[in-house]
Amino acid sequence: xxxxxxxxxAIVCTTSATxxxxxxxxxxxxxDPTSGLHKIxxxxxxxxxxxxxxxxxxxxxxxxxxxxxFLIKDSITGQVITETPITLHPxxxxxxxxxxxxxxxxxxxxxxxxxxxxxVFIMPSTGGTWTLGVRVTHPVTGxxxxxxxxxxxxxxxxxxxxxxxxxFNGERYFxxxxxxxxxxxxxxxxxxxxxxxxxxxSFPADSTLSVIHxxxxxxxxxxxxxxxxxxHMGKGxxxxxxxxxxxxxxxxxxxxxxxxxxxDTTQYFDITF
Amino acid sequence: xxxxxxxxxxxxxxxxxxxxVTLHAAAQNQQQRLVHxxxxxxxxxxxxxxxxxxEINMIRRGAYGMEPTIRSFSSGxxxxxxxxxRIHGACTDKMDPATIYIEPSNLExxxxxxxxxxxxxxxxIGGTLNMKMQExxxxxxxxxxxxxxxxxxxxxxxxYESLKLNYSGNRWAALATATYRKAxxxxxxxxNEVAHSxxxxxxxxxxxxxxxxxxxxxxTDFIGDDAFFIGYPAxxxxxxxxxxxxxxxxxxxxxxRLNAVLKEWQVKxxxxxxxxxxxxxxxxxxxxxxxxxxxxxTMGFVGIVQVRPAKKxxxxxxxxxxxxxxxxxxxxxxxxxxxxxxxTWPDNSRTQFGTGGTWTYTANQQxxxxxxxxxxxxxxxxxxxxxxxxxxxxxxxTNGTAYTTGNISIQGMYQFxxxxxxxxxAGYAERAPxxxxxxxxxxxxxxxxxxxxxxxxxxKERAIQAETNIQYSKKQHRFSFTAHLSHIQDYVMxxxxxxxxxxxxxxxxxxxxxxxxxxxxLGFEGSSAHQLFKHFNxxxxxxxxxxxxxxxxxxxxxxxxxxxxxxxxSKKKFMFRTEMExxxxxxxxxxxxxxxxxxxxxxxxxxxxxxxxxxxxxxHVLAGVENILNKFYHEHNxxxxxxxxxxxxxxxxxxxx
Numbered sequence: 001x002x003x004x005x006x007x008x009x010a011i012v013c014t015t016s017a018t019x020x021x022x023x024x025x026x027x028x029x030x031x032d033p034t035s036g037l038h039k040i041x042x043x044x045x046x047x048x049x050x051x052x053x054x055x056x057x058x059x060x061x062x063x064x065x066x067x068x069x070f071l072i073k074d075s076i077t078g079q080v081i082t083e084t085p086i087t088l089h090p091x092x093x094x095x096x097x098x099x100x101x102x103x104x105x106x107x108x109x110x111x112x113x114x115x116x117x118x119x120v121f122i123m124p125s126t127g128g129t130w131t132l133g134v135r136v137t138h139p140v141t142g143x144x145x146x147x148x149x150x151x152x153x154x155x156x157x158x159x160x161x162x163x164x165x166x167x168f169n170g171e172r173y174f175x176x177x178x179x180x181x182x183x184x185x186x187x188x189x190x191x192x193x194x195x196x197x198x199x200x201x202s203f204p205a206d207s208t209l210s211v212i213h214x215x216x217x218x219x220x221x222x223x224x225x226x227x228x229x230x231x232h233m234g235k236g237x238x239x240x241x242x243x244x245x246x247x248x249x250x251x252x253x254x255x256x257x258x259x260x261x262x263x264d265t266t267q268y269f270d271i272t273f
Numbered sequence: 274x275x276x277x278x279x280x281x282x283x284x285x286x287x288x289x290x291x292x293x294v295t296l297h298a299a300a301q302n303q304q305q306r307l308v309h310x311x312x313x314x315x316x317x318x319x320x321x322x323x324x325x326x327x328e329i330n331m332i333r334r335g336a337y338g339m340e341p342t343i344r345s346f347s348s349g350x351x352x353x354x355x356x357x358x359r360i361h362g363a364c365t366d367k368m369d370p371a372t373i374y375i376e377p378s379n380l381e382x383x384x385x386x387x388x389x390x391x392x393x394x395x396x397x398i399g400g401t402l403n404m405k406m407q408e409x410x411x412x413x414x415x416x417x418x419x420x421x422x423x424x425x426x427x428x429x430x431x432x433y434e435s436l437k438l439n440y441s442g443n444r445w446a447a448l449a450t451a452t453y454r455k456a457x458x459x460x461x462x463x464x465n466e467v468a469h470s471x472x473x474x475x476x477x478x479x480x481x482x483x484x485x486x487x488x489x490x491x492x493t494d495f496i497g498d499d500a501f502f503i504g505y506p507a508x509x510x511x512x513x514x515x516x517x518x519x520x521x522x523x524x525x526x527x528x529x530r531l532n533a534v535l536k537e538w539q540v541k542x543x544x545x546x547x548x549x550x551x552x553x554x555x556x557x558x559x560x561x562x563x564x565x566x567x568x569x570x571t572m573g574f575v576g577i578v579q580v581r582p583a584k585k586x587x588x589x590x591x592x593x594x595x596x597x598x599x600x601x602x603x604x605x606x607x608x609x610x611x612x613x614x615x616x617t618w619p620d621n622s623r624t625q626f627g628t629g630g631t632w633t634y635t636a637n638q639q640x641x642x643x644x645x646x647x648x649x650x651x652x653x654x655x656x657x658x659x660x661x662x663x664x665x666x667x668x669x670x671t672n673g674t675a676y677t678t679g680n681i682s683i684q685g686m687y688q689f690x691x692x693x694x695x696x697x698x699a700g701y702a703e704r705a706p707x708x709x710x711x712x713x714x715x716x717x718x719x720x721x722x723x724x725x726x727x728x729x730x731x732x733k734e735r736a737i738q739a740e741t742n743i744q745y746s747k748k749q750h751r752f753s754f755t756a757h758l759s760h761i762q763d764y765v766m767x768x769x770x771x772x773x774x775x776x777x778x779x780x781x782x783x784x785x786x787x788x789x790x791x792x793x794x795l796g797f798e799g800s801s802a803h804q805l806f807k808h809f810n811x812x813x814x815x816x817x818x819x820x821x822x823x824x825x826x827x828x829x830x831x832x833x834x835x836x837x838x839x840x841x842x843s844k845k846k847f848m849f850r851t852e853m854e855x856x857x858x859x860x861x862x863x864x865x866x867x868x869x870x871x872x873x874x875x876x877x878x879x880x881x882x883x884x885x886x887x888x889x890x891x892x893h894v895l896a897g898v899e900n901i902l903n904k905f906y907h908e909h910n911x912x913x914x915x916x917x918x919x920x921x922x923x924x925x926x927x928x929x930x
Contacts (some may be wrong), residue, residue, distance in 0.1 A: 184659075185615060185662055186659075186661075186665050188665055219607045220605075225772050226667060243666045245663075245715065246606070246615035246776070247615065267817060
């Protein structure tokens with residue numbers, strides 16, 4: 001009998017301890033919204049009374065489609081701003097010439113204190129200097145200013161940025177691979193963003209092309225079944241599915257069509273995992 | 274099924290005398306006699322013995338590791354059990370049927386139950402092959418006996434060494450066996466060496482039996498098997514290493530009181546772990562190295578009771594549960610590139626729970642009626658996200674499957690004459706698809722050259738079956754003939770799917786498991802044994818199967834007509850026997866399965882033996898010549914048409930002590 005009582009005590013104590021412990025977890029201090037992110041640029045946006053910090057998910061910024069997070073604070077009070085319009089101005093200075101690149105401005109409302117936007121760096125910093133201008137407006141004072149910082153863009157081992165001149169209309173197109181970000185064996189989301197070069201300073205999203213992808217394992221000479229062709233979902237983003245039946249080196253062939261006319265069939269993305 | 278006293282069996286051991294065999298097999302059927310006959314007469318592997326049974330044909334991929342089929346029903350359609358335990362091979366290419374882990378020296382008997390009554394141990398449409406292990410013999414305290422065997426074969430310079438020891442205590446006994454086999458490449462009938470046909474393996478077992486009470490025993494068994502290399506000439510890879518660890522604990526209680534209702538019960542718990550590594554390092558001109566490891570773990574419980582509720586009624590009932598987990602992967606190593614990896618058996622787990630039994634009603638001395646039934650519930654799950662990701666490529670059904678299968682048959686036995694017995698069975702059987710059929714991921718079949726993809730949405734395979742058997746037995750003459758018919762619905766077969774591209778270099782295409790509406794398998798088998806003029810004996814078996822789909826296409830993997838006959842003379846300690854093995858040509862072939870016409874052949878073998886007394890011991894010398902005519906041949910179910918052994922001289926010494 002005595003042993004039974006001891007056992008019961010043990011059980012009661014363990015259960016209550018677990019309960020207490022799990023309760024205390026709920027009272028943990030609010031998580032830092034930038035935890036896990038890497039600050040790549042930041043400073044005062046002259047004339048606006050705001051500071052701008054630019055974060056990326058990886059410590060390096062690579063050529064291609066880059067998701068960026070922006071933390072905006074009042075430069076005096078340090079208060080985090082969660083509602084304000086933001087516009088981006090990426091610029092490549094190659095000495096002899098300058099050009100911009102495609103970008104997506106953040107929505108004017110922050111998600112968990114961060115504004116989410118993206119820039120498509122169409123070349124690495126080896127050919128010049130990338131600067132990213134962030135124009136912000138103070139929600140209280142209405143003062144506007146721009147912070148501009150350099151960003152070092154590295155070319156990844158497998159390029160996620162392709163461009164071609166359309167055989168159909170002679171226009172220059174830029175295509176950035178967004179997904180699969182972390183490829184796996186199985187069904188992967190497949191997403192590319194397509195932009196047309198209107199002039200050196202304007203790269204609007206394009207939705208006029210249709211995109212056909214064909215995964216292949218060049219070493220084995222086989223493809224994969226049941227892929228879903230990307231379709232335009234808005235803002236130049238084309239979404240589909242790509243299936244990888246095994247890990248290793250895959251080449252996803254890309255065909256771009258303009259109606260029934262071929263725009264380009266020479267491009268591909270290499271994906272190794 | 275009558276149990277034979279293991280003590281008696283052990284001492285009787287490797288006899289060459291047919292009469293003695295018959296004596297001990299008194300309560301057995303013709304099939305058991307044949308097992309015993311071939312077991313007692315050759316330096317055979319279990320595969321050799323099985324291939325001579327009328328119900329069995331073997332699928333051959335290498336010199337070792339043949340896969341048994343019962344009346345052309347293969348792996349997924351039959352149960353291959355060891356003492357009632359489920360063992361699932363760890364090879365996606367079926368290179369390791371459970372029979373590979375058993376040596377004849379630890380085998381007591383082989384029980385083959387066909388179609389309509391072969392589902393008592395697990396739902397199946399093709400029957401059950403149960404290998405019964407030898408038990409330790411409890412004799413008197415301090416009793417040690419055993420046997421040492423050593424053999425040699427000329428065709429592949431193969432060595433065979435085996436030791437068996439039985440020690441008896443007062444109320445307990447232990448039986449240990451160890452077997453070593455090593456063979457080099459063999460030569461075919463044209464004297465050409467068959468590359469990659471060598472193998473080397475050891476097998477060891479320990480069984481300990483305690484008598485807790487006079488009729489209550491506790492038995493613990495362990496079998497280990499390690500193959501260091503097994504060549505598969507018909508496949509692009511060999512087995513670099515394979516191991517099996519098979520353990521079980523059995524409690525058995527018998528009630529000997531004549532009018533007892535409960536006659537016997539038995540509970541068994543078991544676990545086995547099979548690992549299998551395919552290897553191509555011995556192969557020349559490999560474009561890139563490939564690793565293919567696989568493993569299988571099975572845990573289960575089996576409970577059996579035998580009840581005699583009334584004088585004329587006998588019930589044997591079994592309830593069992595088994596859980597099998599499978600995993601196999603493939604990694605290719607292209608030069609200067611990232612390794613390529615995939616799961617060929619995405620991690621999966623199958624739980625099978627079933628209950629079934631037989632109820633026998635003995636109306637009178639002439640007439641017996643037996644009802645067999647079984648119900649199973651089979652759950653299969655993909656156990657990792659990675660596995661589900663793999664399967665999601667070709668199916669949305671990644672959340673597992675559940676099947677409930679039901680089997681029933683009725684059997685009538687009529688002894689219409691003291692020497693004649695007529696036996697008829699009719700039944701309905703179902704089976705669930707196998708893990709390979711459901712979730713196999715680019716499994717290469719080198720026989721037809723296709724990669725196979727599983728299909729989680731397969732339905733149950735169902736069969737209506739009938740068989741009739743007539744037996745004659747009168748002292749020195751025995752005769753048995755069986756005709757059988759199975760009509761199968763939703764027969765599982767691989768069908769070419771052009772929407773897939775091949776994975777394996779050089780493959781002809783991709784097949785997806787699907788179901789053809791109807792298939793029919795029918796055939797017959799017969800055997801006879803005659804003892805003439807006291808010392809002559811004459812045994813023969815015939816088997817034939819005819820199978821087709823609804824579109825009158827022949828089914829693949831159907832062995833042609835085969836006739837094995839043996840004429841022997843044995844007197845006292847001397848034995849001499851000639852055997853003839855004749856196989857008809859097989860022209861009914863399934864082209865889509867990569868089959869071609871197989872020629873018929875006739876083989877002749879001679880076997881002889883002599884027993885010397887050596888004090889308390891007996892020395893038994895066996896020698897023989899197989900394929901005397903040095904015939905160049907292969908059987909229809911030999912993959913890749915790899916020729917079989919040419920003329921082979923074997924010798925064997927057996928020391929009984």
